[in-house]
Amino acid sequence: MTVRVVVGGALCHDGRLLAARRSAPPELAGRWELPGGKAEPGETVPEALVRELREELGVETEALERIPGEWPLKPGLVLHVWTARLLSGEPAPLEDHDELRWLGPHELDSVDWLDQDRPFVAEAGRRLAGQGADGAHRGA
Template identity: 40%
Template structure:
């Protein structure tokens, strides 16, 4: 695929909107040593070779937050598409309402539970922003 004569290699990333019993969403703050440092994002990450998006998200949630869930607890919610340097990011967002453990900021600077409408006030990566309205409508 080309855009303005530039080839983009797709980068597929998965993310979770963890929803608690009060209808709040968990977001995490990117650490200082990563790109887009300080921005708030939905937890998740890259899909490894031979890994399904759902399996990747289960793994990422365990690595980043120390929680356990199952692929059957992930409901596809939507996606975002964003140019990202020499690549093109496709962010697949899932909703998760059931997990075991208490989320902790294992790889992020901080985590926060926030109502979907409050996400508009947080500095977030460009790919995450279009998903805020979708979450607000779904929750």
């Protein structure tokens, strides 16, 4: 069985992480996620992330690095999350979302994240919190 990758973007800007509230499907509506979507055949996962964030949020981004781990969504579909940097544009909820919020490391628990995003959000939060002057909190 071929496994397709769904890529989520831990989009960080000015020390904050972007959270997107789902508007569909009904079973996910109202919960928060890292925006992204399925990689298309022949597309690398970083290319898919850049394309999906352009389509969903109307911004240009750069995929930086994959956060370790993966989460099986359903048979043949697995979630990978990459950190990403905002290059240009102001994110707007264009598809699948009805609200966006920039959250600092200490605000990440203020929204109801989808279960599969929680471990990646926690790691992204550790990385954001670790971007202090000494950089001592990087790595595992």
